Amino acid sequence: MGNVTLEHVTKRYADVTAVDDMNLDIADGEFVTLVGPSGCGKSTTLETMAGLTIPSEGTITIAGEDVTTRPPKDRDIAMVFQNIALFPHMDVHDNMSFGLRLRDFDKAEIDRRVERAAEILQIEALVDRMPDELSGGQRQRVAIGRAIVREPAVFLMDEPLANLDAKLRVHMRTELQRLHKELDTTIIYVTHDQAEAMTMSDRIAVMNEGHLQQIAPPLVCYDQPANLFVAGFIGSPSMNFVEGTVESGEIVTPGFDVAFDPGQVPELAPGDDVTVGVRPEDVYPAEKAGELANPTRPIRARTDVLEPMGDEIFVYLVLRGEDASDSEAATTEAASARGSDELLMSVEPDSDLAGDEDIEVVLDRRKIHVFDTGTGDAVCHDILRSEAMGGGHPGAREET
Amino acid sequence: MGNVTLEHVTKRYADVTAVDDMNLDIADGEFVTLVGPSGCGKSTTLETMAGLTIPSEGTITIAGEDVTTRPPKDRDIAMVFQNIALFPHMDVHDNMSFGLRLRDFDKAEIDRRVERAAEILQIEALVDRMPDELSGGQRQRVAIGRAIVREPAVFLMDEPLANLDAKLRVHMRTELQRLHKELDTTIIYVTHDQAEAMTMSDRIAVMNEGHLQQIAPPLVCYDQPANLFVAGFIGSPSMNFVEGTVESGEIVTPGFDVAFDPGQVPELAPGDDVTVGVRPEDVYPAEKAGELANPTRPIRARTDVLEPMGDEIFVYLVLRGEDASDSEAATTEAASARGSDELLMSVEPDSDLAGDEDIEVVLDRRKIHVFDTGTGDAVCHDILRSEAMGGGHPGAREET
Amino acid sequence: MATSDEHGRGRVRSAAVAPANWTEQLSEQGFAYVLLVPTLLLVSTMALWPLASTFEMSLRADALFSAEYVGEFVAFENYAELLTGERNAVLGSPFLDFGQPFQSALTVTLIYVAIAVTLETIIGFGQALVLDQSFRGRRWVRVAILIPWAVPIAIQGLIFWLFFQPGIGVGTDVMQGLGVFSQNPLINTTDTLIIVIVADVWKTSAFMALLILAGLQSVDRSLYDVAKVAGASKVQQFRYITFPLVLPALLVALLFRTIQSMRVYGIIETTGGCSTLPSLTCMVVSTFRAGRYATSAAVAFITAGIVALVALVYIVKFADLEVGA
Amino acid sequence: MASQPVEGGESDDGPIAQRAQEAIRNPGDAYQFLFYVVTAFFLVTTLFPFYWLLVLALTPGDRMTDVGLLPNGFNPASFVEMFQRLPFHVYMFNSIVIALTTTVIVLLVASFAGYAFGRLQFRGKTALLLVLLAISYFPPAAFIIPLFQFFTGNVEILTLPAVGTIESPNWFNTPGAMVTPFSALFLPLSIFILTTFYSQIPDGLEDAARVEGATRIGALFRVIIPLSAPGVATAGVLTFIGVYNEFFISFLMTDGQAQNWAPIVWGVVNYQGQYQAFYNLMAAASIVGVLPVVILVVIAQERIVSGLTAGALKE
Amino acid sequence: QDGAGPGAGTGTGDGTGGDGGGGGTVEMAMPSNVTDRAEDTRQALYDAGLSEDIEVSFLSTSEISGDVEAQYRSWLNAGRETPDVFRMDSGWTIPFVVRDQLVNLSERLSDDALSMLDEHYFEAPLESARAPAQAVGGGGGDTDTGTGMGGGPRGELYGVPWQVGFPTIQYRKDLVTDAGFDPEGESWATEPMTWQRFSEVIAETHGNADVEYGFNWQGTDYVGLSCCTFNEFMTTWGGAYFGGRDTLFGPVGDRPVTVDEEPVYQALRMVRTLIHGSDDEQALDGYQQISPNAVLEWTEGPSLEPFTNGNAVALRYWPSGIFEAATAFEESGDLSPDDLGTMPIPYAVSQDESEYEGIGGTASALGGWHLTVNPNSQNVDAAVQVIEATMEQSFRTFQFSELGYLTGDQRLFDPENVGDVDPWGPHLETLQVAGENAIPRPVTVVWPDQSSQIASRVNGVIAQQQAPEEAMSALAGSLEEIEQSV
Numbered sequence A, B: 001m002g003n004v005t006l007e008h009v010t011k012r013y014a015d016v017t018a019v020d021d022m023n024l025d026i027a028d029g030e031f032v033t034l035v036g037p038s039g040c041g042k043s044t045t046l047e048t049m050a051g052l053t054i055p056s057e058g059t060i061t062i063a064g065e066d067v068t069t070r071p072p073k074d075r076d077i078a079m080v081f082q083n084i085a086l087f088p089h090m091d092v093h094d095n096m097s098f099g100l101r102l103r104d105f106d107k108a109e110i111d112r113r114v115e116r117a118a119e120i121l122q123i124e125a126l127v128d129r130m131p132d133e134l135s136g137g138q139r140q141r142v143a144i145g146r147a148i149v150r151e152p153a154v155f156l157m158d159e160p161l162a163n164l165d166a167k168l169r170v171h172m173r174t175e176l177q178r179l180h181k182e183l184d185t186t187i188i189y190v191t192h193d194q195a196e197a198m199t200m201s202d203r204i205a206v207m208n209e210g211h212l213q214q215i216a217p218p219l220v221c222y223d224q225p226a227n228l229f230v231a232g233f234i235g236s237p238s239m240n241f242v243e244g245t246v247e248s249g250e251i252v253t254p255g256f257d258v259a260f261d262p263g264q265v266p267e268l269a270p271g272d273d274v275t276v277g278v279r280p281e282d283v284y285p286a287e288k289a290g291e292l293a294n295p296t297r298p299i300r301a302r303t304d305v306l307e308p309m310g311d312e313i314f315v316y317l318v319l320r321g322e323d324a325s326d327s328e329a330a331t332t333e334a335a336s337a338r339g340s341d342e343l344l345m346s347v348e349p350d351s352d353l354a355g356d357e358d359i360e361v362v363l364d365r366r367k368i369h370v371f372d373t374g375t376g377d378a379v380c381h382d383i384l385r386s387e388a389m390g391g392g393h394p395g396a397r398e399e400t
Numbered sequence C: 001m002a003t004s005d006e007h008g009r010g011r012v013r014s015a016a017v018a019p020a021n022w023t024e025q026l027s028e029q030g031f032a033y034v035l036l037v038p039t040l041l042l043v044s045t046m047a048l049w050p051l052a053s054t055f056e057m058s059l060r061a062d063a064l065f066s067a068e069y070v071g072e073f074v075a076f077e078n079y080a081e082l083l084t085g086e087r088n089a090v091l092g093s094p095f096l097d098f099g100q101p102f103q104s105a106l107t108v109t110l111i112y113v114a115i116a117v118t119l120e121t122i123i124g125f126g127q128a129l130v131l132d133q134s135f136r137g138r139r140w141v142r143v144a145i146l147i148p149w150a151v152p153i154a155i156q157g158l159i160f161w162l163f164f165q166p167g168i169g170v171g172t173d174v175m176q177g178l179g180v181f182s183q184n185p186l187i188n189t190t191d192t193l194i195i196v197i198v199a200d201v202w203k204t205s206a207f208m209a210l211l212i213l214a215g216l217q218s219v220d221r222s223l224y225d226v227a228k229v230a231g232a233s234k235v236q237q238f239r240y241i242t243f244p245l246v247l248p249a250l251l252v253a254l255l256f257r258t259i260q261s262m263r264v265y266g267i268i269e270t271t272g273g274c275s276t277l278p279s280l281t282c283m284v285v286s287t288f289r290a291g292r293y294a295t296s297a298a299v300a301f302i303t304a305g306i307v308a309l310v311a312l313v314y315i316v317k318f319a320d321l322e323v324g325a
Numbered sequence D: 001m002a003s004q005p006v007e008g009g010e011s012d013d014g015p016i017a018q019r020a021q022e023a024i025r026n027p028g029d030a031y032q033f034l035f036y037v038v039t040a041f042f043l044v045t046t047l048f049p050f051y052w053l054l055v056l057a058l059t060p061g062d063r064m065t066d067v068g069l070l071p072n073g074f075n076p077a078s079f080v081e082m083f084q085r086l087p088f089h090v091y092m093f094n095s096i097v098i099a100l101t102t103t104v105i106v107l108l109v110a111s112f113a114g115y116a117f118g119r120l121q122f123r124g125k126t127a128l129l130l131v132l133l134a135i136s137y138f139p140p141a142a143f144i145i146p147l148f149q150f151f152t153g154n155v156e157i158l159t160l161p162a163v164g165t166i167e168s169p170n171w172f173n174t175p176g177a178m179v180t181p182f183s184a185l186f187l188p189l190s191i192f193i194l195t196t197f198y199s200q201i202p203d204g205l206e207d208a209a210r211v212e213g214a215t216r217i218g219a220l221f222r223v224i225i226p227l228s229a230p231g232v233a234t235a236g237v238l239t240f241i242g243v244y245n246e247f248f249i250s251f252l253m254t255d256g257q258a259q260n261w262a263p264i265v266w267g268v269v270n271y272q273g274q275y276q277a278f279y280n281l282m283a284a285a286s287i288v289g290v291l292p293v294v295i296l297v298v299i300a301q302e303r304i305v306s307g308l309t310a311g312a313l314k315e
Numbered sequence E: 001q002d003g004a005g006p007g008a009g010t011g012t013g014d015g016t017g018g019d020g021g022g023g024g025t026v027e028m029a030m031p032s033n034v035t036d037r038a039e040d041t042r043q044a045l046y047d048a049g050l051s052e053d054i055e056v057s058f059l060s061t062s063e064i065s066g067d068v069e070a071q072y073r074s075w076l077n078a079g080r081e082t083p084d085v086f087r088m089d090s091g092w093t094i095p096f097v098v099r100d101q102l103v104n105l106s107e108r109l110s111d112d113a114l115s116m117l118d119e120h121y122f123e124a125p126l127e128s129a130r131a132p133a134q135a136v137g138g139g140g141g142d143t144d145t146g147t148g149m150g151g152g153p154r155g156e157l158y159g160v161p162w163q164v165g166f167p168t169i170q171y172r173k174d175l176v177t178d179a180g181f182d183p184e185g186e187s188w189a190t191e192p193m194t195w196q197r198f199s200e201v202i203a204e205t206h207g208n209a210d211v212e213y214g215f216n217w218q219g220t221d222y223v224g225l226s227c228c229t230f231n232e233f234m235t236t237w238g239g240a241y242f243g244g245r246d247t248l249f250g251p252v253g254d255r256p257v258t259v260d261e262e263p264v265y266q267a268l269r270m271v272r273t274l275i276h277g278s279d280d281e282q283a284l285d286g287y288q289q290i291s292p293n294a295v296l297e298w299t300e301g302p303s304l305e306p307f308t309n310g311n312a313v314a315l316r317y318w319p320s321g322i323f324e325a326a327t328a329f330e331e332s333g334d335l336s337p338d339d340l341g342t343m344p345i346p347y348a349v350s351q352d353e354s355e356y357e358g359i360g361g362t363a364s365a366l367g368g369w370h371l372t373v374n375p376n377s378q379n380v381d382a383a384v385q386v387i388e389a390t391m392e393q394s395f396r397t398f399q400f401s402e403l404g405y406l407t408g409d410q411r412l413f414d415p416e417n418v419g420d421v422d423p424w425g426p427h428l429e430t431l432q433v434a435g436e437n438a439i440p441r442p443v444t445v446v447w448p449d450q451s452s453q454i455a456s457r458v459n460g461v462i463a464q465q466q467a468p469e470e471a472m473s474a475l476a477g478s479l480e481e482i483e484q485s486v
């Protein structure tokens, strides 16, 4: 019914290729989220699906039928636009019921659906207002309402919650998920909010510069990013990357070395230029090393800025390297050469770390990702292949 | 210079009061973030400061001068609009340089500033494009650029990063902070992103339905919310609330009781109706009780849904009460009576919890907030007054 | 009853919707052509065909003695004689004579167009700016300012003719009191030119105002907020926002106003008369009235050619806009 | 005014305005004052000729000498007499019917064309626009002989071997003979106006309508036309007024009798005698004749309202 | 004038009635003052003997001569069958004749009717309804011999005068008398005076009276100046546009252009003197300044207004002015219709002194309308019968007394025949003189072109913008060019 397939879809504008040879196969009833940096072609991809843009190349299939050049109205889709696009000459009720009225729904049914949507969106009191009398978030909710009253086979939503506050966003998230289940529709969703992408999607499609980078369930993208781009993009704050080279049994980086068992991780051939990635939450103060099953050797670092977030604190670390001779220089240069001798660590809010303090940190070896520096493709997602992944961890902690 | 004061500012529209008796005193060079639910009057507040809306009542002072009715151009402010509003007939360069051209800056200086801003915003390649050839995020960046080239005394920014992806947002966050320091300007910032509010602001102003609820540094808002609204609004996922009554030495709720020392917490008078608030990260599985200095008694609960977020897992708990006789009934009724016998807990991602499992949890007594159910005002933010707050915690943990 | 009614409505609706659905299948280009069918149909039968037929007439001789409109085929003789001045006697006044700019139709027309259109644009813009504001009673002020456009030319002429007609109106006395007019303004070329321009400005500023006002009202108001915050004064807001954004509407207004005034006739005929103030269209009409249909047709085509040249200025500007956008 | 953002609070930067600002405590007042002066100026200049027309109408027909700012005598009876002399209301009715019909046709046809020219890309666009524009280069006299021949049934449209010759219709003295050519001749202006306005409606709104299930034509009628209301109303008013007052072609296409669809200008002209005109009646008739347009403008100007796209888009 | 008995009329009437040429509807194009009284007019026609089988309907036309011409022209070109009977201005009937677009009435009218016209009608109106001798001159060179180009044989009649108009001078008898003149005694009403004397009379009266204007006439740049006002000035000075009466209607291109001759200059100089007085460098001695500057911009309406309001001494105007003035005087209270005097247009050069045949002496420009028949009509016979009915004495009387027209029938200018019809009675004699001395405009197919040239040049001269010789020689050139343009 609502399955959507893109084959070799390409969209070129005068001076950019917004979408480049995109292949996607979205099952009926699936919830797929498109993520990617600003300008990577997410909206354009949705537009081709909606029929608002005819792709320069490629075909689009919805429900098994080739709809590449079919007008939007024959595609049974509803869309929430990134730019909201309310009809300024209609009040909220008319905006929401527009699609239904076009389809000659009877008035009672229209009212029922609009009321229901307004309730979900908490805009019951606003149905008689004109768009220019609404706040930004209220407008966005109306835009969502306009789509959801339609109950189509496919929803296309382009950052539908961008202007909502956290609480409302959480509420909307559950409502959308409920709707998704209830109507059993396909939802293709664009967001820049990691939490949304992670919690709502069956699969996340990561795009960059018009290319699809990876499409996989959220945790796969998080834990086994296909390449440097995905690794860096998914997760906030983003993964730490340190460039290095593989030597026998060791990955050598300017700030630290990580030993590995070449037998277990045959992908790492000595001499390869690799990039080591580790997420901030997988960096621990050395005193916690005991809690980890497989910590690395302690790495000497100096805390720079501390960013308390309420439920966690981000600590910016400057690696002092093995010889740690010129710690001042390192600090001042930190900003410029960031990413190679800087590490971000996230710690619990009750940590007693302070700025400008020399400490030692360890990494969780099971959470170290290695990428080919040249191609950016992932080489491996841990350097401890022998142990089973996942379920073992809590047990491992318990041991300490 | 850039200090902004609002005194009794009220703005009424035909059928709503968007801003109600707002009093704000923002120091020169301060970074204040306005947060609040959609439609609470944030944008309206900024508009009154900008001079785009004349308040129905009250006065606005900038740099010591009453500017209530002064036109925007005489206020030395720059604003990023929530609705972006690029000039459709100007390319990116002209959009960004608009304010400078108005002030007859010389071309070289204009180009310098625009180039610099474009670089910060990562839109160097787009300066010759027209707005309708940009993606949503690119437009938003141009809108930011238009403001930052100006270097005014006061920046007003209305959700400037709403349409940017996480990475870019983090980048922009640092850039804005740098700018703030460099130019030493006052920034008044609206966002719905908790992380932004927490990390960037000197103070956060929480609004609701046009009323200012609390204005305080981020951690104060987080740790000592002035009232139920602030407590529930700040923090994501939001604080758990359980209604109860004070009995002597004990707060009794349907799901659990919390004992306290009436001598230490004189605010809690027996017979008061109170609401107990506790953040998800202050709920721990009973086995971690040992790590806490002052855990409550174990509370019996059943896990419901688990929401893995990558760096943490949200666990929805249904409280089984002290007598736990009808656990099934509790589960089925959970959805309907949520908030009173449900608790959200956040645990580490490597936790081995599963859904539908009976467990016991404890709360950190030092993080239990008590509010007056009637007025919603905070009564106290821990029930363990004897110990010093803040600095003591890590030590406390160390003890265990 | 209700159902059958609904049925009927549904049928009507689907009858209307069916072609709309069909056009959805077309490519953008195809759709554009379909949309243009009614226009082309109307325009080709009611405008292009008549013009072609008139052009054919212009290639023939005048036939003053016959019941036919025109006589034998003479190719471009009419054009040649008109442009060389051989027909000036028939035209009533020379076509182009730089020696007497106020006697020759082309120069008179150009002078008139330049002055009138400039004034109308400025005043029309001013009026539009006033009407763009919201104030109490705006509705009636709008009506008041726009209503001169609703006056038929015959009446417009009558008003000004009577006003300056000695013995009836007091206009001449007033103007002479101000030392502006000669004793007999309605037979004096410059005076008549002024009267005609004033009359025209009075009436057609409203046309400009109406179009410009529509342009002004279509400007997205939030852009003004942005401009204000960016520090734009009223003048700067006008220069950077209002003006560029109403420019397309202004150009349409200017283009059509210029074309219309290049064809000025009625107001001249009803005030000073064509022999006092000859215009291009005066010659078309007077030869037409005299039954010289071929000559008239040729003058009409020459007039159109001249108008086309003038309009070219705007078309080039339009092209600029298109490229810019 | 209260909800109007600071409008009143602003003034130009010129030295005069500055001084005015200081002189008058509330700077808004100076601006307001200037505004009212300008408005009053426009009102006086545009209304004066009408006032004079009214003076003429009120002056008794035989006292038409040296008419100044006050009528020579007071004779409102001319507003009655004008109807006694001629069935002026019938002329008005004719004009209104013809003008309304033409306006509807023009707006409809021009809307389609305006959509095509303003929002679609196709080959030959510029050439077609130029051809349309070129029509207005010609004085009406260039059209009337062929058109008259056409509508008096003197043109053979085509000859079919089986059917015989199809001749053009004889529509002399019927509205069709006016409405049809007017529609064509007033079309270019409306097409240009609507093209301009339609092209300015953001694509996003049309996209939204189409995603909601509207056809392109549906989007045109439900979104683009309503949002272009100022332009459409303007095109409509201009067409209506143009046709309402048209004389060149209607002079030819009717014999001038009210019952034969002669329009209002015919009526006004018919107050003229061989040597002398009933100026007071012509003036009265002009005032009465302008009333329908006043009503139209009052109605249409409601459509010419600002902020039509406000709140629509975030971009 | 003795033959004007009812008998003659009845005879003709019987003749037409007796033809019994079948019924049908005849549509007549008429101005509103007739169509407003359609029922009466119809009845008058039946009373005049029109067969009741013939239904008469009216098409209301404009009163503006040029508009009517344009309409007839397009209708006839398009071959419209209606209206059946046109009312055509004597100023542009001939071009329709020349283009062969009218029914030849010489072939259709009964002999009685034709001879009645010859006998009792003014000559000038009839002239302007006849096919001209030759439309185009043969010697023009580049065109074929003109006779072939349409138009019937010389002298054939294509229209029957329906209404005539001859301007006269209307003046304030009371003021003139007050100034010491004796209009009655000097028979001003029938004996034309010279322009010089006229200017003296008016000047003196004006000086003596409290009125704003002296002599009002119509001198703006419009067809009325060339066809009529100036035509009168010129003719009364013995000048002509194209060399006398017999070349008035052609042949175009083969007749002299005579505007650059002394009588024309003199007429112009006189006019300038009348307006600008002796200060004018072209001023003629002995002539007084009697006309306001305003005449340079006046058409009929504005020139009439001051006179009817009692604010002018004299007015050159069409007969309708008599009616207007008398009525206004009656209503004004201060004045009475008896204060209105009329006289023929003054002259400067008598007929004998003039170089050209039939030129000189008093002259009144011919105005008026003819009835003609549409050749495409389905009812030509009936149409002719209607026209014959209009020629009946009873109908003419109806026209005169009920509709207020003067008709071409001279018998109706005899007070004895018509009785003392208010307000015409006292002025009929003058009108008769004017009618006998009527001068038609030189109507040919090129007259519209020539007319506007003449008007514009003459207006230029009298507005002191050009000298007479200079302007007239330029005019002569243009006129000749136009003559040659066919």
Ligand SMILES: Nc1ncnc2c1ncn2[C@@H]1O[C@H](COP(=O)(O)OP(=O)(O)OP(=O)(O)O)[C@@H](O)[C@H]1O
Pocket (backbone or CB within 6 Å): A132, A133, A134, A135, A136, A137, A138, A163, B013, B014, B015, B016, B017, B018, B036, B037, B038, B039, B040, B041, B042, B043, B044, B045, B082
């Ligand atoms: N022009 C207006 N007319 C009527 N009500 C208005 C108008 N503008 C805003 N409002 C109302 O005022 C309230 C405050 O609006 P405001 O735009 O300040 O909200 P906000 O805090 O910015 O919300 P958001 O986060 O959704 O942008 C809202 O309820 C809104 O509906």
Ligand SMILES: Nc1ncnc2c1ncn2[C@@H]1O[C@H](COP(=O)(O)OP(=O)(O)OP(=O)(O)O)[C@@H](O)[C@H]1O
Pocket (backbone or CB within 6 Å): A013, A014, A015, A016, A017, A018, A019, A036, A037, A038, A039, A040, A041, A042, A043, A044, A045, A082, B132, B133, B134, B135, B136, B137, B138, B163
């Ligand atoms: N009409 C256009 N002409 C030229 N380039 C365009 C046009 N529309 C979009 N682009 C470009 O295509 C690329 C993809 O745009 P798109 O809107 O799909 O990005 P996006 O992924 O939605 O970004 P965002 O998250 O910022 O909304 C961008 O680089 C944009 O600048």
Ligand SMILES: [Mg+2]
Pocket (backbone or CB within 6 Å): A042, A043, A044, A082, A158, B135, B136, B137
């Ligand atoms: Mg996008």
Ligand SMILES: [Mg+2]
Pocket (backbone or CB within 6 Å): A135, A136, A137, B042, B043, B044, B082, B158
């Ligand atoms: Mg807002």
